Amino acid sequence: MNLVGAPIDRVDGRRKITGTARYAAETPLPGLTYAVMVESTIPAGTIAAVDAAAATRASGVIAVLTYENAPKVEQHKVAGMTDRNLPLLQDRIVRYDRQPVAVVVADTFERATDAASLVRIRYDTSVPALSLAHGSGYHPEHSHGDEPSVYERGNVDAAFAGADVKIDRTYTTPVEHHNPMEPHATVATWDGDVLTVYDATQGVFGTRSRLAVAFGIPPANVRVVCPFVGGGFGSKGSAWAHTVLAAMAARAVKRPVKLVLARPQMFGSVGYRPATIQRVTLGAKRDGTLVSTLHEVRSQTSIFDEFVEPSAELTKMLYAVPNVRTINTVVPLNAATPTFMRAPGESSGSFALESAMDELAYAVGLDPLEVRLRNHADSDPSKQLPFSSKSLRECYSVGAERFGWSRRVPRARSMRDGGLLVGMGVASATYPTNRSAASALVRLSSDGTAHVFAGTQDLGTGAYTVFSQVAAEELGIPVSSVRFELGDTNFPMGPVSGGSQTTASVGNAVSVAARSARDRAIGLALGDPQSSLHGHDADAIDVRDGRIFLRDRPDVGDTYAAILGRHPQGEIEERGDARPGDEKTAFSMHAFGAQFAEVRVDPELGTVRVVKMVGAFASGRILNAKTARSQYLGGMVWGLSMALHEITRTDARSGRIMNANLADYLVPVNKDVPSDFEAYIVPEDDPNVNPLGVKGIGEIGIVGAAAAIANAVYHATGTRVRDLPIQPEKLV
Ligand code: MOS
Numbered sequence: 161m162n163l164v165g166a167p168i169d170r171v172d173g174r175r176k177i178t179g180t181a182r183y184a185a186e187t188p189l190p191g192l193t194y195a196v197m198v199e200s201t202i203p204a205g206t207i208a209a210v211d212a213a214a215a216t217r218a219s220g221v222i223a224v225l226t227y228e229n230a231p232k233v234e235q236h237k238v239a240g241m242t243d244r245n246l247p248l249l250q251d252r253i254v255r256y257d258r259q260p261v262a263v264v265v266a267d268t269f270e271r272a273t274d275a276a277s278l279v280r281i282r283y284d285t286s287v288p289a290l291s292l293a294h295g296s297g298y299h300p301e302h303s304h305g306d307e308p309s310v311y312e313r314g315n316v317d318a319a320f321a322g323a324d325v326k327i328d329r330t331y332t333t334p335v336e337h338h339n340p341m342e343p344h345a346t347v348a349t350w351d352g353d354v355l356t357v358y359d360a361t362q363g364v365f366g367t368r369s370r371l372a373v374a375f376g377i378p379p380a381n382v383r384v385v386c387p388f389v390g391g392g393f394g395s396k397g398s399a400w401a402h403t404v405l406a407a408m409a410a411r412a413v414k415r416p417v418k419l420v421l422a423r424p425q426m427f428g429s430v431g432y433r434p435a436t437i438q439r440v441t442l443g444a445k446r447d448g449t450l451v452s453t454l455h456e457v458r459s460q461t462s463i464f465d466e467f468v469e470p471s472a473e474l475t476k477m478l479y480a481v482p483n484v485r486t487i488n489t490v491v492p493l494n495a496a497t498p499t500f501m502r503a504p505g506e507s508s509g510s511f512a513l514e515s516a517m518d519e520l521a522y523a524v525g526l527d528p529l530e531v532r533l534r535n536h537a538d539s540d541p542s543k544q545l546p547f548s549s550k551s552l553r554e555c556y557s558v559g560a561e562r563f564g565w566s567r568r569v570p571r572a573r574s575m576r577d578g579g580l581l582v583g584m585g586v587a588s589a590t591y592p593t594n595r596s597a598a599s600a601l602v603r604l605s606s607d608g609t610a611h612v613f614a615g616t617q618d619l620g621t622g623a624y625t626v627f628s629q630v631a632a633e634e635l636g637i638p639v640s641s642v643r644f645e646l647g648d649t650n651f652p653m654g655p656v657s658g659g660s661q662t663t664a665s666v667g668n669a670v671s672v673a674a675r676s677a678r679d680r681a682i683g684l685a686l687g688d689p690q691s692s693l694h695g696h697d698a699d700a701i702d703v704r705d706g707r708i709f710l711r712d713r714p715d716v717g718d719t720y721a722a723i724l725g726r727h728p729q730g731e732i733e734e735r736g737d738a739r740p741g742d743e744k745t746a747f748s749m750h751a752f753g754a755q756f757a758e759v760r761v762d763p764e765l766g767t768v769r770v771v772k773m774v775g776a777f778a779s780g781r782i783l784n785a786k787t788a789r790s791q792y793l794g795g796m797v798w799g800l801s802m803a804l805h806e807i808t809r810t811d812a813r814s815g816r817i818m819n820a821n822l823a824d825y826l827v828p829v830n831k832d833v834p835s836d837f838e839a840y841i842v843p844e845d846d847p848n849v850n851p852l853g854v855k856g857i858g859e860i861g862i863v864g865a866a867a868a869i870a871n872a873v874y875h876a877t878g879t880r881v882r883d884l885p886i887q888p889e890k891l892v
Contacts, residue, residue: 164633167786171639172388172624181388185345185420187358192347193222194269195409195419196276197402198262199428200254203494203815204288207252207261211280215264218278220271222413225263226279227252231408233374237465241305242366242656244497245465246401247429248374248408254283255464256496257816258428260401265409265417288494288815292435292460297491303457304470304505311476313542314483316443319452323443327519331440331512331882335460335808336433337426337825338501342390344430346406349416356383359403362396362617363656368649370399371407386647392619394500397658400430427820431499432808434460434469438512443483448524448531452483455513461490462497469498471509474590474863476542477748478513479535484542494815500658502798503859506591507866511802511884514587514867518874522572528586528871529556529565540748548747549846551778552588555754558842559776560586563756573878580760583876587864589753589777593855594661597739599652600669602631602677606730608706608721609641610677616646616654616666621858622787623662627670629783630852634674636703637720652735660751660856663783665738667852673736680732682708684723691718691726738851747848751855753777755799755868761876766888768873770800771834775865778842780855785841788857792839795861801828802862803869804885 175181212224230249237243247259254261262279266272289295303309320326347358355375361367364384372379389396406419421430436459443452459469472486501507521528533556539546560566568584569575575582600614612631618624628642635642645651654666682701685693685708693701693708693716702711709717724731743749758772775796782788805826809818819825839861846853866884873891874880881890 164629164783165785166629167784168625168629168639170622170625170787171628183342183388183390184347184358184360184386185418187347189347189349189416192416192418193265193267193413194272195263195265195406195417196272197260197405197419197425198264198276198279199258199425200261202254202283202285203257205254205283205285207254207281208284209282212262214278215275218271218275220267221264221275222267223265223409224279225249225409225412226261231412233404233408234376238373240366240369242363242398243370244398246404248401248404256462256494258496260405260429263405263409265413289463290493290810290812290815292458292491292493293437295491295493297458297489300466300468300488300490303468303488304473307473309468309488312485316452316454316483316485319483320441320443320454323451324446325444325520325523327442327516327523329440329516329519329882331438331515333436333508333511333884335435336501336802336806337808338393338395339426339822339827340391340393340395343421343423343426344396344400344402345420346403347416347418348407348410350411353377354381355407356385357403357407358385360389360396361386362389362392362619362658364615364617364647364649365653366656367399367403371404374404384649386617389617389619393502394504394658395431397500397656398431402429423822424820427808427817429496431497433501433508434467434498436469436471436508438471440512440516442516442520444520444524446524448520448526448534450479450481450535453481455486457487458489458491460493460495460498462495463492465497466490467498469508470505471512473505474509475513477537477540478588478590480537480541481535502795503591503862506863507802510587510589510864511866511870514864515870515882518585518871519880527570529560532556532588543748545746545748548743548749548848549780549844550752551842551844552752554842555752555776555778558840559754559756559774562838562840563774565756572875577760581763581876583759583761583872583874585757585868585871585875587755587867587871589755589860589864590750591660591856591860591863593664593749593751593849594659595664595740595850596655596661598654598665598669599735599737600666600673601652601733601735602673603731603733604677604681604720604724606721606724608637608719609643610635610637612642612644612670613651614646614654614666614670615649615651616662617657618646619657621791622784625787626663626783627667630667630670631674634671635678637706641706660858663854664850664856667783667854668738668850669736671852672738673734676736677732677734678703680734681720681723684727685718688726691723692716693718743848743850749849749855751777751779751857751860753860755864757868757872759869759872759876761873761891766891768804768886770869772836773800773834774838775861776840776842777860778844779857779860780844780846780849781853782841783854788841789839791857792861793837795859796839796865797828797833799862799865800833800869802884803866807885
């Protein structure tokens with residue numbers, strides 16, 4: 161194995177840089193029309209009257225759809241973790257600010273935009289439910305997957321009551337919106353009862369199911385195409401209203417329709433990370449050993465659907481604690497339905513848990529790294545299973561070494577750089593390794609190249625590249641001889657690209673398909689009297705550079721091109737299927753990491769700058785060190801953003817989101833990210849997790865990052881900020 165692991169450039173890099181990679185909104189179709197959504201301006205109430213006359217009369221307008229004339233479609237979800245109830249112009253009820261209430265279709269985008277501004281809607285408003293802190297909530301059945309929303313092992317109350325040292329704190333995280341560079345976009349076209357949709361999505365098959373349900377047609381009648389995604393981060397993991405509305409509009413006007421969300425609409429109906437209020441109590445012995453952990457999570461959902469931010473899942477397994485209770489409560493609000501956002505649960509939850517661990521370290525007078533080491537879980541205490549592999553200790557030591565943790569003076573507010581306060585913080589990271597059934601198809605041609613197909617997605621992560629590497633490795637051909645295609649429901653089925661599962665799921669399918677294509681080509685050669693390999697034993701064969709040869713006599717061989725050139729069809733095709741085995745019952749599977757941050761705080765202005773950040777992560781086998789590092793760094797940057805920048809603000813009286821744009825919703829720019837910012841790959845060999853030995857890497861980079869920065873801010877200032885983001889006014 162030599163190609164796999166190589167830090168090669170993205171195979172799709174050239175297409176992206178030259179603009180020839182085609183994103184959903186760029187799909188050219190003859191007769192294309194343009195749809196623009198009109199959104200509600202109140203969070204709760206009913207539509208009293210719609211005046212669409214001016215919009216309908218405006219030049220170029222083809223249709224104005226409202227609840228009064230929209231075709232009937234199914235708006236309730238049917239199945240699946242990613243499916244959502246959608247507001248599809250089926251009734252006059254307004255359930256949240258920015259809910260779609262009309263769709264205008266015109267012959268140009270500008271005319272559609274203009275006409276959308278002419279739609280007049282009068283509302284009867286009702287009192288919105290807006291308070292997470294005071295709203296009435298309930299315990300959902302599950303916090304995540306099959307996990308119960310109320311969990312306890314041991315007896316937390318008794319252990320906490322008897323603990324030498326007690327920490328009892330509440331941490332809060334705000335609503336955050338994903339805002340990928342590429343806004344959500346859909347181009348929809350009907351041919352009779354057959355629908356084709358070009359959609360920015362993390363799951364072509366999930367979107368296909370949702371559209372089939374909405375229109376009451378068989379999934380086979382829906383094709384979803386998505387060769388490129390400009391970032392998703394969870395927001396494109398579900399099919400949202402605009403995708404169905406685009407298809408509805410296309411059917412109504414009998415022409416293809418393009419619907420692209422404007423940036424402010426990215427704060428409307430495409431999900432977000434819900435706000436959380438998290439109480440964490442830690443009971444410990446004087447030596448820092450934990451005896452109990454309580455993690456209560458209160459998060460918001462919408463009044464018409466349920467999403468649970470599973471912030472306490474990591475608390476169940478991260479440390480060796482005998483007594484643990486975790487509780488999820490969701491509070492339905494007049495807000496859009498939240499969704500998965502990069503490391504859903506782990507990112508928000510690690511801020512609370514890893515801040516509390518830092519508070520414990522000061523309370524017992526220990527180095528924060530030492531407290532974590534003393535509570536290291538050698539096996540998973542929640543599942544009572546061994547880890548498939550775990551290199552957290554190595555992550556701590558590699559991270560501490562590269563960061564220079566030994567420079568840290570233990571006491572808070574004890575380090576200075578001129579007039580600035582200096583602080584250093586650490587936090588643990590973990591993310592579960594997920595995997596779903598996936599398939600791939602490999603076609604080997606007589607020109608010696610391989611064409612590989614899989615119904616998966618590349619969110620910008622590098623999926624095209626690593627899957628090309630896996631196929632090339634198994635086939636014994638150069639990466640440049642592989643053409644990989646994805647993002648189409650006409651290809652073999654793959655799961656949603658969420659939960660950091662794409663490589664573990666699809667990579668193993670590509671590996672199986674490529675290996676069986678290789679084996680079939682070998683079989684053809686061995687059985688072909690015209691081949692110099694005729695009659696030899698398959699066990700004696702090796703493949704390299706597109707040539708099949710005898711391991712002991714490399715001069716005796718045959719090329720794929722020659723073998724397939726003699727084959728009647730001129731090509732062979734093999735399908736590979738991979739699905740989770742019973743590893744889940746034998747092992748707990750997680751990636752682990754350690755985050756280190758150094759800050760400078762201006763004591764008069766309260767401004768925080770991160771000057772150095774080091775992450776060290778162990779995620780099994782790394783297929784491409786370059787794209788993997790980018791994933792880790794991207795997650796860490798987002799952690800910095802979570803710590804210092806991001807918050808979606810809702811006006812408490814009107815219930816309207818006030819900063820739905822990238823001027824007022826702050827995200828980091830290059831200057832916010834220090835040049836001293838590095839992610840290290842800790843080597844890890846995991847023979848148990850799946851055949852390729854890969855764990856997910858897309859999400860772990862954000863986990864713990866905000867806590868490491870918050871802990872550094874405390875170390876610098878002596879002020880503990882438990883409410884994200886850490887803004888200057890909270891420090892002065
Ligand atoms: Mo990820 S938030 O599961 O797309």
